[in-house]
Every structure is written in C-alpha cells, then in structure tokens.
Amino acid sequence: MSCGPLPGEAAAPLRRLSGNRAVIEGVVVHEGELARGAYVRLLDPDGEFVAEVQTDWAGRFRFYTVGGGWTLRTLAPGASSTDVAVSVGAGEVVPVEVELG
Amino acid sequence: MTTRDEVLVDADWVQAHLDDPSVVLVEVDEDVSAYDTGHIAGAVRIDWTDDLQDPVRRDLLTKTQFEALLSRKGISNGDTVVLYGGNNNWFAAYAYWYFKLYGHSDVRLLDGGRKRWELDSRELTADVVQREPTRYVASEPDVSIRAFRDDVVAAIGSQNLVDVRSPDEFAGRLLAPAHLPQEQSQRPGHVPTAINVPWSKAANDDGTFKTDDELRDLYGAAGLDSDRDTVAYCRIGERSAHTWFVLHELLGHDNVKNYDGSWTEYGSLVGVPIQLGAEPGTPEGGGSLEETS
Numbered sequence: 249m250s251c252g253p254l255p256g257e258a259a260a261p262l263r264r265l266s267g268n269r270a271v272i273e274g275v276v277v278h279e280g281e282l283a284r285g286a287y288v289r290l291l292d293p294d295g296e297f298v299a300e301v302q303t304d305w306a307g308r309f310r311f312y313t314v315g316g317g318w319t320l321r322t323l324a325p326g327a328s329s330t331d332v333a334v335s336v337g338a339g340e341v342v343p344v345e346v347e348l349g
Numbered sequence: 350m351t352t353r354d355e356v357l358v359d360a361d362w363v364q365a366h367l368d369d370p371s372v373v374l375v376e377v378d379e380d381v382s383a384y385d386t387g388h389i390a391g392a393v394r395i396d397w398t399d400d401l402q403d404p405v406r407r408d409l410l411t412k413t414q415f416e417a418l419l420s421r422k423g424i425s426n427g428d429t430v431v432l433y434g435g436n437n438n439w440f441a442a443y444a445y446w447y448f449k450l451y452g453h454s455d456v457r458l459l460d461g462g463r464k465r466w467e468l469d470s471r472e473l474t475a476d477v478v479q480r481e482p483t484r485y486v487a488s489e490p491d492v493s494i495r496a497f498r499d500d501v502v503a504a505i506g507s508q509n510l511v512d513v514r515s516p517d518e519f520a521g522r523l524l525a526p527a528h529l530p531q532e533q534s535q536r537p538g539h540v541p542t543a544i545n546v547p548w549s550k551a552a553n554d555d556g557t558f559k560t561d562d563e564l565r566d567l568y569g570a571a572g573l574d575s576d577r578d579t580v581a582y583c584r585i586g587e588r589s590a591h592t593w594f595v596l597h598e599l600l601g602h603d604n605v606k607n608y609d610g611s612w613t614e615y616g617s618l619v620g621v622p623i624q625l626g627a628e629p630g631t632p633e634g635g636g637s638l639e640e641t642s
Contacts, residue, residue, distance in 0.1 A: 298515060302435075
C-alpha cells in the first residue's frame with residue numbers, strides 16, 4: 249500500500265515486463281562518490297510528477313514505468329538540482345548514471 | 350481562520366524547539382524502515398499502516414483507538430504536535446487531518462518533511478525515543494472534514510470535486526501510480542465533474558508548499574469555485590490529505606472534506622457514475638479513453 253519506494257527495490261530482481269512496461273534504473277554520483285539518499289523524480293513529457301524514489305546505500309534507484317520520453321530530476325544535499333532526459337522503449341531496461349553538479 | 354504560521358513550521362523552527370518539552374515531533378511514514386535508519390532527535394513514530402488503520406475493518410481508528418494510540422506514544426492534549434515524514438509529507442498530512450478530526454488543538458506540519466530536513470544535511474539519529482504514556486482524551490470525530498461515499502455522489506455536479514491523482518489515473522489509463530503494482534479499484538476513471546489538480550502542483554521540488562499566492566492561482570486556474578464546498582480525493586486518501594491541508598489550512602477555504610475511501614472505494618462501487626478521459630465530464634459520466642489519448 250505505497251506510493252513510494254519499496255525498501256530494497258533498486259537491488260531486487262527485475263520483475264517481468266509485460267506490454268508497454270519498461271524500466272529506468274541507475275546510480276546517482278556526486279563528487280565521484282555514489283550518492284546515498286538522493287531524491288530522484290520521474291517526470292513525464294509535460295514535466296508532471298510521476299514518481300519519486302530515494303537512492304539506496306549504493307546510490308541505486310529504479311523506476312517501473314512505460315516506454316516513452318522521461319526526465320529524471322535529482323536533488324541531494326550539497327548538490328544542485330540536476331535534470332537528465334531519458335528515452336526508453338517498451339520492454340527495455342535503460343541504465344542511467346546521474347552526475348550531480 | 351488559521352494562518353500559515355499556525356499550521357506550518359520550517360526546519361529552523363523545529364531545530365530551535367528540539368528541547369522544548371511542549372513540542373512533540375512525530376514522524377509518520379509508510380516505509381517502516383525510514384524511522385529506524387534515522388529520525389529527528391526526540392521524534393516518535395506513527396506507522397501509517399499499523400497505527401492509523403483499524404486492524405480489521407477498512408476504516409479510521411475509533412475515538413477510543415485513537416486515544417490509546419496517542420496515550421501509548423506519550424502525546425498529551427496540550428502538546429504542540431509537529432508532524433513530518435517521507436513521500437513529500439503525504440502521510441504526515443494524512444496524520445494531520447486525523448489529529449484535526451479528533452480535535453487536537455495544536456498540530457503543525459514541518460514544511461518539506463524529511464526531505465527538506467535531509468537536503469539541509471540536518472542531523473538524524475537512530476536513538477530510541479521513549480516518552481511516558483499519557484491519558485489522551487480525543488473529541489468526537491469532526492465529520493465536517495471527512496467525506497463518505499454518499500457525500501461524494503451527492504457532490505457530483507454541485508460541489509468542487511478535486512481529484513489529486515496523476516493525469517493518467519484521472520483519465521482512467523492507469524489504476525495506480527505507474528511505477529508500482531498496488532491495490533486497485535475495480536474500474537478506472539474519475540468521479541464525474543471532478544477537476545484534476547495533481548497534489549504535486551501544490552509543492553515545490555523539495556517538498557515544501559508553494560506560496561499562498563501560487564496556490565490560489567493554481568486552484569483558481571483549474572476552475573475551483575471558492576464559494577462552493579469541496580471534496581478532495583485520490584486513491585487511498587493520503588495524497589488528498591495533502592491537498593486538503595492546502596485548501597483548508599493554508600488557503601482557509603471553508604467546508605473542505607477529505608474522502609479517505611477515495612478511488613479504491615468509489616471505483617469499486619456498484620451503480621455509481623464514472624467518467625473516463627481528461628475532461629471533468631457530465632454528472633451522468635461516460636466518455637472514453639480514445640477521445641483523449
């Protein structure tokens with residue numbers, strides 16, 4: 249019963265992707281280190297909030313979504329807000345490295 | 350009418366009141382691991398799943414259950430309760446609404462919740478917090494801020510209905526937020542004549558609330574008639590508690606109710622009208638996904 253990240257979701261085995269489902273996952277890096285506890289938002293093509301997760305102890309995040317164009321907006325302590333555009337096709341798993349400024 | 354300062358505090362205020370015995374910090378989460386890994390010093394935990402729902406029926410706690418919960422947590426009637434949590438304060442806002450429902454006089458939200466606190470690199474601790482149990486006495490529930498399904502049906506076409514889910518959930522393309530499999534209603538769509546103002550439009554990226562002027566512009570542009578009563582709903586009532594807080598507590602609208610049954614109840618009812626598509630629609634409901642996709 250959650251609208252937030254499942255504990256350990258980014259490290260769990262990938263669930264099977266059916267239909268138009270797709271995955272965007274990756275790590276957040278800040279000053280050369282994996283950033284734990286960074287807030288990663290998934291925004292749709294209109295800039296609308298879809299989901300938000302926090303990176304785990306290894307800086308990882310994962311979104312189950314659908315194929316299309318998305319933006320990842322990342323906030324972390326001591327870093328400026330960073331946007332990364334991501335395109336993912338149906339059934340694909342796209343890895344992303346978010347480098348914070 | 351309340352003012353922003355009476356219902357919302359910032360991180361500096363909390364920092365300055367960490368040792369104030371009249372202030373009780375309460376972290377409200379749905380992710381049970383968050384509090385254990387770190388919380389603001391002195392904060393007690395209220396778990397959304399285990400503490401704020403009747404263990405058998407789908408319902409809020411009764412007055413007696415709520416009194417037992419707050420007594421167990423060491424909260425007194427005269428305390429200033431400051432709520433905060435993850436998920437951009439969704440569950441903290443839900444708890445705020447709950448505390449108001451049962452008549453707690455001084456309850457506030459930490460603007461931005463855990464997120465703003467963490468982004469400021471403020472201290473979190475894993476220390477165990479123990480407070481002496483109290484004998485909390487709640488008021489009878491104030492149902493003027495809680496909508497039931499019949500209230501929602503009666504509001505179609507006559508009151509403001511504010512659906513705060515994402516546009517895809519509103520239109521009926523999704524039954525739950527896209528990224529997670531969750532509990533779902535039997536049917537997709539929205540309550541006919543509802544406007545769609547996703548909760549996220551009321552908050553900044555760091556989880557703090559937008560200014561009163563920005564909020565007034567947001568709901569005005571979306572077609573909310575401030576002279577009418579309002580029912581806010583989402584899927585399970587927590588995102589809409591966030592919007593209830595904005596409309597009732599920050600903007601001071603009268604007669605705003607949160608529908609905690611929300612779409613998981615409404616979308617499973619037999620015989621009520623449902624509207625598909627991006628438009629509010631007509632009281633009879635109908636529409637289709639094809640018109641808008």
